[in-house]
Amino acid sequence: MGRQLLLEHINKPGIRGLEGYRANGGYRSVEKALKTMAPEAVLEEVKKSGLRGRGGAGFPTGMKWSFLAKPEGVPRYLVVNADESEPGTFKDRYLMQRIPHLLIEGMIPSSFAMGVNTAYIYIRGEYFYIARILEQAIAEARAAGWLGKNILGTGYDLEIYVHVGAGAYICGEETALLESLEGKRGNPRIKPPFPAVKGLWQRPTVVNNVETICAVVPIINDGGEEYAKIGIGRSTGTKLISAAGHINKPGVYEIELGVSVEEFVNSDQYCGGVSGGRPLKACIPGGSSVPILPAELLFRTAKFETRLMTYESLSDGGFETGSMLGSGGFYVFNDSACIVRATWNHSRFYHHESCGQCSPCREGTGWMEKVLYRLEHGTARTDDIDLLWDIQRRIEGNTICPFGDAASWPVAASIRHFRHEFEYHATHPTKVKDPKHCEKDPIPYPEKSYAN
Ligand SMILES: Cc1cc2nc3c(=O)[nH]c(=O)nc-3n(C[C@H](O)[C@H](O)[C@H](O)COP(=O)(O)O)c2cc1C
Ligand code: SF4
Structure with missing residues (x-):
């Protein structure tokens, strides 16, 4: 097992509460950052660490923070993206549920570095019980002087609020999230302007994933260079x-x-x-x-x-x-998995979750679902595979937000690498009606030449 920077203490007894968290070295990074470092020095450590956003796009975190506009007298915000709606992803839940103070701790030096005095955690509606855990952790941290006015007597103020969404995948996209946080329907915004210039309530805002912000804790404790030695x-x-x-x-x-x-x-x-x-x-x-x-x-x-x-x-x-x-x-x-079935299953999700603002995404996700349904249920023709390819190609790059790409890339890759399975489905309608057909009789992968 490699180094455990985030999960090291996750199974320690009492780690969810402030006392247990403190007993395992919690909030050291706050003392270090606020008492011994300037905001620019905190930013510098994050840049040196090479940390990249853990929410999906992998954008360098230090660079993102340095883009934040800083007009005089205008508040700016840090918004933690705890929507975690990407199917197959359940890591932020684990952190927030088991060790909530790690996120609260990470938000303090991060906000300090960016000159933020109000920060939000936007959490998906389905994680309602975790929102309660976070609220409790915030109350504990506040009562102990880690949040609120004049933290540790340094003159720095920070308040953190938890906002529970209504449960929509698109609200994980940062501008849809900001709309939702403002109390509106979670429709993505056209960019530019980017949130770093006009974000929450048109103020400069940084949106970061839960894990990204948690990683700031070991970066401040051990230094950015130490962090960058890993990887x-x-x-x-x-x-x-x-x-x-x-x-x-x-x-x-x-x-x-x-x-x-x-x-x-x-x-x-x-x-x-x-x-x-x-x-x-x-x-x-x-x-x-x-x-x-x-x-x-x-x-x-x-x-x-x-x-x-x-x-x-x-x-x-x-x-x-x-x-x-x-x-x-x-x-x-x-080899018991049916790739066509898995692709159809995901396509149902994307069709359901499209916000509907752009025609290629709204209509295209529906068409992809329909064609995949035919392929999976034994009512397709062979030219449906080319139709499916054509539909996904028309979505990619032609939408307001990256959801369109996210819906089309998996379909393209499934056809690119498993076309033989799609062809099998189109030509063996009675066999594929049995959802377990791959388990009983796996479709062999053809000889391919991805030679060096
Ligand atoms: C459709 C869609 C859903 C997204 N869902 C999430 C999510 O659930 N959590 C998340 O952190 N980022 C999600 N993102 C990425 C965010 O828009 C944003 O890039 C990220 O929160 C930035 O944080 P990071 O730089 O720390 O990764 C999503 C993006 C898209 C297009
Ligand atoms: S790509 Fe889809 S989810 Fe994104 S704005 Fe357009 S319709 Fe909405």
Whole structure:
């Protein structure tokens, strides 16, 4: 097991409460930042750490903070994105539920660095019980002087509020989230202006993922350079991976970025191997919005001897042979999984969750669902595969927000790598009506040549 910067204390007794958290070194980063560092120095450490946003896009956090507009006399905001609605992702829930003070602690030096005095945690409606846990942690922190006015006698003020959403995937997209936080329907905004210039109530705002903000704690405690020593290249530090599907040990794992995919799937420290003793068919490495990769592209690529769990290695080869680390929602499929069925299932989700503002997304997600339904239920024709390809291509890049891409990339990748399964579905209508057809009679993966 690599270094555990976020999960080290997660199973300690009493860690959810302030006393237990303090007993394990909690809130040290606040003392250090507020008493011994200038806001610019905190920002500098985050830049040095190389930390990249853990919400999906992997944008460098220090750079994002430095873009924040700072007009005189105008409040600015930090908004923590705790929507965690990406299917396959459940790491933020784990942090907030088990060790809520880690997030509260991370928000203090982060807000201090950006000159923020009011911060929000936007949490999805389904996590209502976690919102209560967070509120309790905030009340404890406030009573102990870690929040509120004149924190630790330094003259710095910070209030944190928890806002519960109504439960919509699109409210994880940062501008839809801001609309929702303002009390409106969660429709994404056209960018620019970006939130760093006009965000919450048209004020400069930074939106960061829960895990990103939690990572600020070890960065301040140990220094940005120490953090950057973990990992490979531009993928520094540790990352939480939510592992699910056909594996022996599903769960949330903290990996040092750079561990190989093979080790992650097979090692007992992590997933413990593919379940059922069956061969690995494919993985979706970064949540439902990223391309699926077949087994033969998971352990080896043109550039990398073995595929690594880093932003660069997972995207190596572009979408022809690569995918993305995304939010770290790691799905594993053994050969009993039907890729057409899995793709149809995701397409139902995206159709349901489209906010409907843009025609390519609103109409296209519906069409993709319809065609995939036909393929899955034995009523498709072979040219439906080309139709599906054509629809997804017309969505990508033609929408207000990246939801359109997120809905179309997985469909494109499934066809790109598993076209033979789509063809099988179109040509064996009676067989595929049995949802367990792949389990009984796996469709062999054709010889491919992703040669070096
Ligand atoms: C459709 C959609 C859903 C998203 N859902 C989430 C989410 O649930 N949590 C999250 O942190 N980011 C989500 N994002 C990414 C956010 O827009 C934003 O990039 C992120 O919160 C920034 O934080 P980071 O820089 O710390 O990663 C989503 C993006 C899109 C397009
Ligand atoms: S891409 Fe889809 S979710 Fe995003 S704004 Fe357009 S219709 Fe809404």
